[in-house]
Amino acid sequence: MNFWFDPVNFIAHWLTGLFVGWGMADWFASLIIQLVGVFVLISLMMVFDVFLVWVERKVVARFQDRLGPNRVGPFGIFQPFADVIKLIIKEDITPAGADKVVYNLAPILSLMSVLLLWAIVPLAPVIFGVDLNVGALYIVAAGSIGTLSIIMAAWSSNNKYALIGAFRQVAVLVSFEIPMIATMLIPTILAGSMGMNEIVHGQQRVWYVVLAPLAALTFLIAAIAELGRSPFDLNEAESEIVAGFHIEYTGMKFGLFYAGELLHAFTFGGFWAVLFLGGYHFFGLENLGPLVAAVILFAKAMFGYWIIMWVRYTVMRIRIDHMLAFNWKFLTPVAFVLLMLTALMNTLLRNTPNVVYILGMFLTNVLLGWIIVEILRGFSRRERERTEGVASVIAAAHH
């Protein structure tokens, strides 16, 4: 076993040998090594998180036709470190009416819920935290812990705005979880397993984004809603409820929320890549070695993250009832239809040659998409007729 092709196990074996040499029981040794692994992964992500701050600021600047941070270091790359220092040295306020324990627990949980997710991301064929056979559900589970942290934060900070924000956020999370699960089940069906590794492995032949483009899209939308980013950022709608659930937080606690949000976005970019963009597969390039594979995955995750940012900085915020209606009346049905259709087509075409299979799945999606668009068009037409009156619509149609 050499380092290049299996670094994790290589190091793990080496360390085990070392510890056992020191006379530890091997269960203890393995325990320590796993803890070390977790620690390394987390710290890696945190450092990356700091980098994400810079990315976010640069990208938003470009979207808004500004330069963005460009003073500290080349391209302002060290700007986020300055931010972090600022956050740390800020005064750490705990409101008088707040519930201390819960108040302090919330941000930690919030970040934890994001970091938990990385336990099941297969960075490379041989680099992954754990190959959980119910990975898809695990994502939702971690998400629910995030929800919990938000409620705790809002309630404990004893602030009406915060509570309103939390209520909105929870309503959104709970309802958008449904299409998300449904669309996560589609790669599950295609790969025949809920395990992330299985799913990625299943995309060696063809990425699922080809087989299920609509599912990928739906998942992305639901994910954005889960993240509570614009256009779905009602939990912290600055113009209405100042900052939502973390209104009372200052200093590094706020920093944790902020970091959590960014990392969450990036993480969902990663899951999008894993579920639909073929994970670490890139035309056989991943075979060069695990580290290359990991880089590929990060690149794809970054791409997803970029799309999320793109949406965030182009689309404007929508109203809460519109949002929930959009979920229950449009996204959820679409997700379920997709699920059934995919299952059906998959069973029908399973034994056909690759080309037929891929074409079949793809065309099914295209067809369904077309139908959906038609329905939407009819709906919006009726809406317009209701609001503007028939004549104007007909007139518009004539042009």
Add this chain to the structure above:
Amino acid sequence: MIPLSWFLILSAALFSIGLFGVLSRKNAVAILLGIELMLNAVNINLVSFWRYGDVSQMAGQVFAIIVFAVAASEVAVGLALVISVYRRRNTVIADELDLMKW
């Protein structure tokens, strides 16, 4: 390896604690919390019996899932009841809801 007895005793204890909660909490919501504890105790039993029995028989896990469903519906309806009661009577103390006495 953990013997079955540990799980059983743990669930029995959890059940009793839940029972205590159900019996002695004032607040209706708290009573529901106690019921949740009891349900969980039951689930622990079910799953451990599945694991320690014949694993090819999935009855234990299936029942656990059905208990999940039951718990979810129970909480939904129960809390709805509590809230509507609170709207009308402006209280959620179980002892104050004693219209049905002699």
Add this chain to the structure above:
Amino acid sequence: MTAMQIFFLITGLVILGSALMVVTTRNLIHAALWLIVTLFGVAVLYAILNASFLAVVQVVVYIGAIAILFIFAVMLTRKEMRDRGPQLNTGWWLNAIIALLTFGGLFWMLQGWNGFSKTAADFPSGYDAVGQLGKALISPDAFVLPFEVASVLLLAALVGSVYLAFNRK
């Protein structure tokens, strides 16, 4: 005393301790949060029992939905932040005794059973619990009917709770 056992003992202690907090603590929100800790511990127990699916579902359903519902309910049914006055009925000691007796009775019944302290056999090779569960849930000669009935129950509960909590004004 293997690592597993230590792990189990810690989990068990967490579960029981937090459960006690659930039934005793004054602040109902805290009680709900403690309940979440308990539920999480139970999820860990499932994981120890190799029922990974149930473990995750426990987190999703209980923590993600039920506990949140509880917190909402508490928030919606309180006038002020803190609860005043005792949260326990008078005569709670009697309830405590009853609960202890119940535990004693359960324990006595269990230890009378011959399979009380048996240990788990390893899984047969290539055994896939999740797959088995899925098959069991949908195969007609297993549990498809209870499964469907449960779904109907959920629907009924949904409708019923909406109707109950609906504010006619």
Add this chain to the structure above:
Amino acid sequence: MTTETLIWLIPLPPVLAFFLIVLFTNRNKALSHTVAVGAAFLSWLGAMIVFGNSIFKPDLGKAPFASSLNWIPTADTWLKIGVQVDPLSAVVLFFVAWTVLMIFLYSVGYHNYGQPAGDHDHPGLPPHGATDEHGHAVPSIEPMYSRFFAFISLFAFGMFTLVLSDNLLTLFAGWEIMGLCSYLLIGFWYGKESARNAAVKAFMTTRVGDVFMLLGIAFLYSATGSLSYRDIFQPQVLHALASVPTPIFGLSAAGLIGLLLFIGTVGKSAQFPLHVWLPDAMEGPTPVSAMIHAATMVSAGVYMVIRMFPLISLDPKTMTIIAIIGTFTAIFAATIAVAQNDIKRVLAYSTISQLGFMIAALGVGAYAAAAFHLVTHAFFKALLFLGSGSVIHGMEHGVLHTGDHSVDPQNMFNMGGLRRKMPITFWTFLIGGFALSGFPLLTAGFWSKDEILADAFSNGHLIVFITLAVAAFLTAFYTMRQITLTFLGEPRTKEAEHAHETSWTMTAPLVILAGFAISAGWVGIPQDFLGLHLNPSWFHEFVGSTLAAMPEATPFSWVAFGTSLLVALGGLFFGWLVYRNVAAPEQDKLQIPLLKNKYYFDEIYNFLLIKPSYWFAETFVYQWVDKGLIDGILHFFGKAANVIGSVVRKYIDLWFINQTVGDGTAHITQWVGKNLRPIQSGRIQQYMLVSLIVLLAIAGLLYYLLVIV
């Protein structure tokens, strides 16, 4: 698709059609009848395929097409639901499928599809006709058109289920579905008082039979632990059943079960004494009469007895009872039919009488003959009913034309000379009538009836033979009477003159059924007929193979042959002779009140059952017992008690009871009540607590009793 799968599928289209029509298409008449007829056609197709397969399957009797699956879990086993096609059910399936399809098709025309909606038609009343754009009076479409098709579809489902089932339970289910449908369809025109009563009457009367049948089934299940034919007809099972005695008339278990099941048949196929409902059932639309009361439902009863023949035949007593009832019904209904003037009632009574023939044949052990007559009768009776419907329809045209609604379009004395007006109906009806009366050699009825007579004769049941012969004679007689009054001679009323032929949807079924009414008999020509050695009778071979032991073909006897020849021709001839120039009921010699009023059976039942119960309740219980006796006694006691009371009161009550006992008890009760009241605190937790304490107490007690003691 295997034949078994196909068999499963046969009953489904009608029931689907039923729900489809009831739930969705009931607004749209065309769609409704398309659905219903299409469903009937699908079932027909399946039935034909199955029939074909079963004909060409060697020794079908030994190894029938059968498949079954678990239905209702009982304690340790399952009640199975299953299908089975053995020769018997194959032939029954054959005619059921045909008649059902024909009748469905016929109904389209009968309910005036394509005609305008009536001017003043109400749902629940027969259409009264409409005026078209030229102001002519034309028949109007049935207001509840779709509903009718829904009902008969459900009915067809019941019949198919019954025929195809492989156990008594499913059979009973189909049986009851048909009971319901007959109720719904007889009362289809619920606007008419008579229809309502007829529906209720039919339902109630058949119920009487069904209760006994259910008893029989229950007894059978408790005795054998199974209801599937295959299990019951195991030789050892049959033997066991035959050997077990029962307290009732010293019948064996088999005999008793057979008897109970047979009572079910008596109700369903309108045998004496439960025959009263069938004539009244003519209140329903004619297709219903044809379907329920000729082709299928009443046949179901006979089919059930034939099906259970191996069981029933075990006990000679039961067989005798069956033979007697069958024979009596045959003759008795025939005599009534002679004096009826309503074209449909004549057919109704002839149906009863023909069913009597089958039952009698079964009673004398003529298995194949009974089945044979069942098949042929179904064809020509359906034909006759549809024909009569066509006649009535034609008459209604006439009535509409003249606009004189007082004329009863069903009364045969209002008709006459219709052969020129409606030739197709006439010829088909003639064929049907000849088949019914057993016109020699040509028609189906002859062969089947001849076989029955021959069987009765050769098995030495002379009385049965003679009675049936007379009945056959009467049959021919009243059939000819009917034909003469209806078709021959000159029109007696303006309506009859203006009657005209009905639409093809009505005549086409007539023609097809007429074909069967002739040809269906040829499959059963006995082997040594007239002593010339033909092939062995196919029908006999085929159906007979259903039984474990093939019943031997009856030897040909000139007596039986001659008799049936004689009665048939004689009856026909006399019928023509007597009625060729009878113009009005007054000139009809046979309008004897006794026969006209069906031996006063309704009145007798009214007198024996209904009146007495009224009288018992009203006069006896209320007037005498209650008012006179009891009240008198009470009054006496009252007075006496009054006296004693006043004495007692003074000396005991006031100072002893009141002060000490009375008030004392009151005080105690009050005290107890006051102290027990808090227990019901309305606090859920307290209740829970108490119940738990009790539970624990019981547990402790058990522990003490089980472990320590």
